[in-house]
Amino acid sequence: MSDNEKSGGSTQDMTARHAExxxxxxxxGGIYYNTTTQVVMLGFVCFMGPGLFNALNGLGGGGKVTxxxxxxxxxxxxxxxxxxxxxxxxxxxxxxxRLTLLLGTTGYSLYIGSYLATNLHxxxxxxxxxxxxxxGVCAGLLWTAQGSLMxxxxxxxxxxxxxxxxxxxxxxxxxxxxxxxxxxxxxxxxNQVSTSTYVGFLVLTLIGVAIPMCMANPKRMYRSDGSxxxxxxxxxxxxxxxxxxxxxxxxxxxxxxxxxxxxxxYFYTWQFNDFNGALFNIRTRSINSLIYWISQIFxxxxxxxxxxxxxxxxxxxxxxxWGILFAMVFIxxxxxxMYQRNYTRETVTAPDYVKMDYKDHGYxxxxxxxxxxxxxxxMWQTAAYWFMGAMSNDPAKLxxxxxxxxxxxxxxxxxxxxADAVGTPFMNIFASTWALLAGGLLFALPMxxxxxxxxxxxxxxxxxxxxxxGNVLDVSELKN
Numbered sequence: 265m266s267d268n269e270k271s272g273g274s275t276q277d278m279t280a281r282h283a284e285x286x287x288x289x290x291x292x293g294g295i296y297y298n299t300t301t302q303v304v305m306l307g308f309v310c311f312m313g314p315g316l317f318n319a320l321n322g323l324g325g326g327g328k329v330t331x332x333x334x335x336x337x338x339x340x341x342x343x344x345x346x347x348x349x350x351x352x353x354x355x356x357x358x359x360x361x362r363l364t365l366l367l368g369t370t371g372y373s374l375y376i377g378s379y380l381a382t383n384l385h386x387x388x389x390x391x392x393x394x395x396x397x398x399x400g401v402c403a404g405l406l407w408t409a410q411g412s413l414m415x416x417x418x419x420x421x422x423x424x425x426x427x428x429x430x431x432x433x434x435x436x437x438x439x440x441x442x443x444x445x446x447x448x449x450x451x452x453x454x455n456q457v458s459t460s461t462y463v464g465f466l467v468l469t470l471i472g473v474a475i476p477m478c479m480a481n482p483k484r485m486y487r488s489d490g491s492x493x494x495x496x497x498x499x500x501x502x503x504x505x506x507x508x509x510x511x512x513x514x515x516x517x518x519x520x521x522x523x524x525x526x527x528x529x530y531f532y533t534w535q536f537n538d539f540n541g542a543l544f545n546i547r548t549r550s551i552n553s554l555i556y557w558i559s560q561i562f563x564x565x566x567x568x569x570x571x572x573x574x575x576x577x578x579x580x581x582x583x584x585x586w587g588i589l590f591a592m593v594f595i596x597x598x599x600x601x602m603y604q605r606n607y608t609r610e611t612v613t614a615p616d617y618v619k620m621d622y623k624d625h626g627y628x629x630x631x632x633x634x635x636x637x638x639x640x641x642x643m644w645q646t647a648a649y650w651f652m653g654a655m656s657n658d659p660a661k662l663x664x665x666x667x668x669x670x671x672x673x674x675x676x677x678x679x680x681x682x683a684d685a686v687g688t689p690f691m692n693i694f695a696s697t698w699a700l701l702a703g704g705l706l707f708a709l710p711m712x713x714x715x716x717x718x719x720x721x722x723x724x725x726x727x728x729x730x731x732x733x734g735n736v737l738d739v740s741e742l743k744n
Contacts, residue, residue: 296480297480297484297485297486299417299418299426299485299486299487299488299493300426300429300488302413302417302479302480302485303413303414303417303418303426303429303430304429304433305475305478305479306365306410306413306414306430306479307429307430307431307432307433307434307436308433308472308475309365309369309406309410309472309475309476309479310406310410310430310433310434310437311433311434311436311437311440311472312369312372312437312468312469312471312472312473312475313368313369313372313406313437313469313472314372314403314406314407314434314437315434315435315436315437315438315439315440315441316372316376316437316438316440316441316465316468316469317372317375317376317399318435318437318438318441318557319437319438319439319440319441319442319444319445319465319553319557320376320379320441320465321334321338321532321536333382333389333392333393334392334537335533335537335681335682335684335685336389336392336393336396336681336685337375337378337392337393337395337396338396338677338678338681339393339396339678339681339682339685340393340394340396340397340400341375341396341397341399341400341403341674341678342400342529342674342675342676342677342678342681343397343400343674343675343678344397344398344399344400344401344404345399345400345401345403345404345670345671345674345677345678346400346404346671346672346673346674346675346678347400347404347671348400348401348403348404348405348671349403349404349407349408349667349668349669349670349671349673349674350667350668350671351508351667352364352404352405352407352408352409352663352667352670352671353408353412353508353660353663353664353665353666353667353668354505354508354663354664354667355405355408356405356408356409356412356663356667357660357663357664360482361409361412361413361482361659361663362409362476362477362479362481363476364405364406364408364409365405365406365409365410365476365479366473366476366477367402367405367406368402368403368404368405368406368407368409369402369406369469369472369473369475369476370402370473371395371398371399371400371401371402371403371406372399372402372403372469372472373466373469373470373473374395374398374399375395375396375398375399376462376465376466376469377395377466378391378392378394378395378396379392379462380459380462380463380466383459383462384459400674403670403674404667404670404671404674407666407670408663408666408667408670409663410430410666411649411652411662411663411665411666411669411670412659412660412662412663412666413482413659414426414427414430414649415427415649415652415653415656415657415659415662415666416482416493416657416658416659416662417485417487417493418487418488418653419487419488419489419491420578420653420654420657420719421572421574422488422572423571423572423649423650423653423654424567424568424569424570424571424572424581424646424650425568425569425572427564427568427646427649427650427653428564428565428567428568428569428646429568431560431561431564431568431642431645431646432561432564432565435557435558435560435561435564435642436561437468438553438556438557438560439554439557439558439561440468441465441468441557442550442553442554442556442557443554444461444464444465445461445550445553445554446547446550446551446554448460448461448464448550450547450550451547482659493659508664511661511664511665512664515655515656515661515715517655517711517714517715518652518655518665518668518711520707520708520710520711521648521651521652521669521707521708521711522668522672522707523700523703523704523707523708524648524651524704524705524707524708525648525668525669525672525673525676525704526672526673526675526676526700526704527644527676527697527700527701527703527704528644528645528648528669528673528676528704529673529674529676529677529680530676530677530679530680530696530697530700531637531641531680531697531700531701532641532677532680533677533680533681533683533684533693533697534680534690534693534694534697535556535634535637535641537684538609538684538690538693538694539600539603539604539634540552540553540556540634542607542609542612542690543607543612543619543620543630544619544620544621544622545619545620545621547621547622548619548620548621548622548627551622551631552631552634555631555634555635555638556634556635556637556638557638558638559635559636559638559639559642560638560639560641560642561642562639562642563638563639563640563641563642563643563646564642564643564645564646566639566643567585567588567642567643567646567647568646568650570584570585570588571584571585571646571647571650577718578654578716578717578718578719579712579716579717579718582650582651582654582712582716583712585647585650586647586705586708586709586712588643589640589643589644589647589705590702590705592636592639592640592643593640593698593701593702593705594702595636596633596636596637596640597694597697597698597701599633599636600633600637600694601694601698603630603633604690604691604694605691607690608689608690608691609687609689609690644701648669649666649669651708651711651712651716652665652666652669654715654716654717655715655716676700680693680696680697683696
């Protein structure tokens with residue numbers, strides 16, 4: 265009996281499903297079923313959750329006098345995030361992206377609620393840590409579902425644009441959150457945010473929980489060029505775990521992006537706690553947070569435009585984006601070193617140390633540096649997504665790749681936050697941040713050279729050709 269005969273039932277099912285995709289008609293849903301609309305809605309999901317989380321974390325220490333509980337909470341968060349995200353692509357492919365997004369949004373309300381609780385009651389720092397651990401699980405689900413949809417909806421020529429649209433809306437959440445914090449704390453010269461700031465954040469995150477179920481079913485979505493978005497599979501857990509293994513062994517070039525992934529949240533610790541949190545009072549930290557997240561909108565747009573330049577080949581755009589990141593890393597950290605060498609953890613915690621206010625001499629230069637840090641963050645994350653999107657157009661494979669990304673990213677974040685929690689010298693954290701960013705780019709270069717092509721062919725989409733029983737079909741079987 266031939267191999268095709270052995271898997272005849274599954275082959276027939278897959279072929280029939282392919283024929284259904286070819287003959288399916290575009291739904292009459294107007295703007296609602298437009299891929300841009302759905303990415304905008306996806307942006308608002310993250311506006312209400314991760315965006316507000318970023319606004320809170322961007323204050324340094326979650327806006328508290330002492331950053332220890334906040335740092336330990338982030339250790340718990342990124343540890344569970346790292347574990348969950350590694351398998352979240354498989355979970356997303358079984359549950360579907362809308363349900364996965366819904367589950368993912370719930371953790372942000374609990375997390376911000378824990379800050380409100382510890383602001384009202386003393387001695388319950390453990391609750392922040394517990395909420396952080398729960399949020400890590402939820403965030404792993406949310407970001408994996410988000411990444412798979414964001415990279416699957418655009419055509420190959422639109423991926424930079426779609427990523428920048430998402431990133432701009434997502435960071436508007438942090439901008440709004442930071443604006444609220446500035447309004448609440450502009451006359452506050454202490455080092456802790458008011459209770460009403462946490463209440464406002466909590467209400468907004470609760471609103472965000474409902475958005476995922478208002479989004480369109482990906483099965484009914486078509487890209488702008490008329491091609492149908494690949495229908496997400498809902499296989500058995502056994503088949504999906506095999507898919508995870510297959511995605512790794514058939515496309516091992518993704519491993520070269522792991523150092524870049526690792527660095528992509530590592531730098532937050534120095535930026536948020538060891539620069540913004542260490543040097544400035546709470547109202548100035550709020551202002552810094554606001555300009556940081558505003559700069560992210562421009563950073564994602566700028567790199568998105570570069571990565572989608574229609575007159576350049578995709579490979580050329582990949583190397584151009586890499587070069588911009590490399591220059592930004594060394595300009596920013598060379599400048600930051602001039603400040604970091606002048607203070608230590610001991611000097612900023614001395615009883616007579618007076619934190620800088622935005623009215624003080626020397627603030628403007630430090631604020632401009634923080635703007636550039638925000639630009640780099642947005643460019644780094646946008647480029648990371650674009651690099652993955654250049655490797656595949658299949659939502660199932662992209663979900664797994666994004667799961668790898670968020671897992672490795674979170675492992676780096678957990679390590680950095682733990683180093684800060686135990687009092688590692690600021691200079692050590694700064695130097696390791698610079699080294700990891702540079703190293704991540706150097707490791708990514710061979711992947712860009714060997715793996716990024718001007719177009720992704722169906723022959724390369726192993727998971728897209730897999731049926732629900734785990735059989736990988738030949739391209740000719742899809743076309744017959």
